[in-house]
Structures are given as C-alpha cells and as structure tokens.
Amino acid sequence: MAAELMDGKLLAQEMKEELKAQVEELKSKGITPGLGVILVGDNPASKSYVTSKEKACERIGIFSDDTRLPDTITEEELLSHVDRMNRDDKIHGILVQLPLPKHIDEDKIINAISPDKDVDGFHPVSVGRMVLGQETFLPCTPHGCLKLLERYDVETEGAEVVVIGRSNIVGKPVANLLMRKDKPGNSTVTVCHTRTKKEDLLTHTKKADIIIVASGFPNTLTADMVKDGVVVIDVGINRVEDASRERGYRLIGDADFDSLKEKCSKITPVPGGVGPMTITMLLFNTVQSARNRLSK
Numbered sequence: 038m039a040a041e042l043m044d045g046k047l048l049a050q051e052m053k054e055e056l057k058a059q060v061e062e063l064k065s066k067g068i069t070p071g072l073g074v075i076l077v078g079d080n081p082a083s084k085s086y087v088t089s090k091e092k093a094c095e096r097i098g099i100f101s102d103d104t105r106l107p108d109t110i111t112e113e114e115l116l117s118h119v120d121r122m123n124r125d126d127k128i129h130g131i132l133v134q135l136p137l138p139k140h141i142d143e144d145k146i147i148n149a150i151s152p153d154k155d156v157d158g159f160h161p162v163s164v165g166r167m168v169l170g171q172e173t174f175l176p177c178t179p180h181g182c183l184k185l186l187e188r189y190d191v192e193t194e195g196a197e198v199v200v201i202g203r204s205n206i207v208g209k210p211v212a213n214l215l216m217r218k219d220k221p222g223n224s225t226v227t228v229c230h231t232r233t234k235k236e237d238l239l240t241h242t243k244k245a246d247i248i249i250v251a252s253g254f255p256n257t258l259t260a261d262m263v264k265d266g267v268v269v270i271d272v273g274i275n276r277v278e279d280a281s282r283e284r285g286y287r288l289i290g291d292a293d294f295d296s297l298k299e300k301c302s303k304i305t306p307v308p309g310g311v312g313p314m315t316i317t318m319l320l321f322n323t324v325q326s327a328r329n330r331l332s333k
C-alpha cells in the first residue's frame with residue numbers, strides 16, 4: 038500500500054487564507070495584529086526560520102517588529118527588550134527564537150514574556166492551562182500536528198498513540214493534547230524516549246495506530262517497527278550534506294520516509310509536513326491574541 042501524504046504545506050496555505058480574512062476584519066476594526074520577534078546571534082538555521090516566520094506574517098497582513106541582537110548581549114539587556122514588547126500595545130505576540138546563547142537562562146526569558154502575548158505557548162502559565170484543558174495559546178508544533186490529523190480525518194478517539202521524544206516543545210505537549218477530552222484527543226498515549234529499552238520501543242510502536250516522531254534523530258522509526266496502515270507524523274528536521282543541492286544540504290525527518298511510505302496509511306513528508314504548520318499556528322495564535330484585545 039502506498040501512503041497518502043498529509044500535506045502540511047497545503048493545509049498551511051488553506052489556513053493562511055482564512056487567517057488573512059480575519060486580519061482584514063481586525064484591521065477594519067482598527068487593530069493590526071503585531072508580532073514581536075527577537076533573534077539573538079547568527080545561527081543560520083534560526084535566521085532562516087525567523088525570516089520564514091516574518092515573511093509569513095507579511096503575506097497575511099500581520100506587522101512584525103524584528104529585533105536582532107548580537108550573542109554578546111546580557112540577560113538583563115534581553116529582558117529589557119522582552120519588557121518593552123510586553124508594554125507595546127501594537128504587539129500582540131512575542132516570539133523569542135530558541136535556542137538562546139548558553140550564558141542566557143532560557144527559562145528566565147520565557148518566564149518574562151506576558152502570558153497574554155505568549156504565542157509560542159512556552160510560558161509555564163500557558164503550559165499549565167493547556168494541561169488543565171483551559172483556554173490558552175497552544176504550542177505551535179503540537180497544535181500543527183493536531184490540525185494535520187484533523188484535516189486528514191485521522192480518528193484519534195480510542196487510538197493507540199505512541200510519541201517518540203519527551204521535549205518540552207513537542208513530545209510532552211503533543212502527548213498531553215492527545216489525551217485531553219477533546220477532538221482531536223481521547224487517545225491512549227504512550228511516550229517513549231532515550232531511556233526506553235529498545236525492545237520496549239518496538240513493542241509499543243508495533244501496536245500503535247498513530248506514531249508521532251520527535252526524537253531529533255534520523256531513522257528513529259523504520260518500516261520494520263510498525264504495523265500496516267499506521268499513521269506517522271514526522272516532526273524531525275535534520276540537515277544532511279548534499280552537494281547536488283544549491284544550499285549544500287537537504288532536509289530529512291526523524292522517520293525513514295522511503296521505507297515507511299509503503300506501509301503507512303498516511304504520513305507527513307519532510308519538508309512540507311509539520312514545519313509549515315508550525316509557522317501557521319504561530320500566525321493563528323497571533324491573530325487570536327489580537328482578537329482577544331477586541332473583547333477587552
């Protein structure tokens with residue numbers, strides 16, 4: 038069986054059309070949604086992600102306040118930029134691109150972002166609300182995974198879901214969202230990670246109806262580990278050298294797409310799967326934040 042592709046690029050385009058209309062409506066009411074973006078240092082991957090996010094904003098009419106800072110900046114100086122954006126009424130969402138340089142305490146910076154503007158959904162208040170099932174900004178990558186499952190009619194209720202990876206930005210939140218009493222949700226969720234025994238990982242993945250791979254390593258999931266008809270969401274983005282490409286590298290996920298595509302019923306590609314959805318959910322949260330302003 039050849040798998041159906043869950044096309045994140047396409048779903049992102051569809052959602053961006055809707056968001057664009059919502060931005061126009063907000064503008065007619067005198068509110069231009071604004072995103073404050075802070076990038077520290079010159080990591081090439083971070084730069085390119087930030088540029089993609091700003092372009093996406095521009096395309097749907099969100100204004101972005103771009104602040105680029107040298108990696109010599111002190112924690113205190115960085116905090117003062119966050120504080121400035123917290124107080125700026127034109128800014129509805131704040132994005133501090135991660136990772137930050139080692140001398141800066143990431144938790145301290147995230148804690149300083151006003152939860153009302155936490156469009157990444159990383160602040161402890163946002164995380165707490167999410168776990169409790171309260172209304173909040175959902176973290177973009179996990180939220181994007183849920184949107185893909187929904188759009189491609191994947192039944193999550195009662196499904197055996199295996200999440201591989203336990204990071205704060207993907208594994209933990211996506212596991213939490215899928216076990217909520219909600220739609221999509223109501224799944225039986227198992228989280229595997231680096232300390233899971235290899236044979237146990239296999240037992241879990243073989244039983245799974247849906248597998249979300251967010252390990253950070255290529256080929257974490259291969260065809261021999263899954264049952265026929267499984268649905269695979271690949272969150273990984275790994276750069277591998279490729280001299281035949283203009284950029285000198287190509288992107289691969291954490292799952293072995295070529296072998297899995299013969300066995301899955303549905304699978305996300307890399308690139309063009311979860312990545313574009315991450316950006317779209319950031320726009321979604323920023324528009325939501327601006328709309329929240331209307332009711333205040």
Ligand SMILES: Nc1nc(=O)c2c([nH]1)NC[C@@H]1CN(c3ccc(C(=O)N[C@@H](CCC(=O)O)C(=O)O)cc3)C=[N+]21
Nearest residue numbers: 086132133134135136157177308309310312313315316
């Ligand atoms: N505060 C913060 N929030 C984030 O959401 C955040 C972050 N820091 N740090 C880094 C990660 C990574 N991330 C991606 C976003 C889009 C693509 C994306 O668009 N990927 C394209 C390919 C892009 C390319 O060609 O390089 C795709 O998969 O099709 C990937 C990765 C957001 N992150």
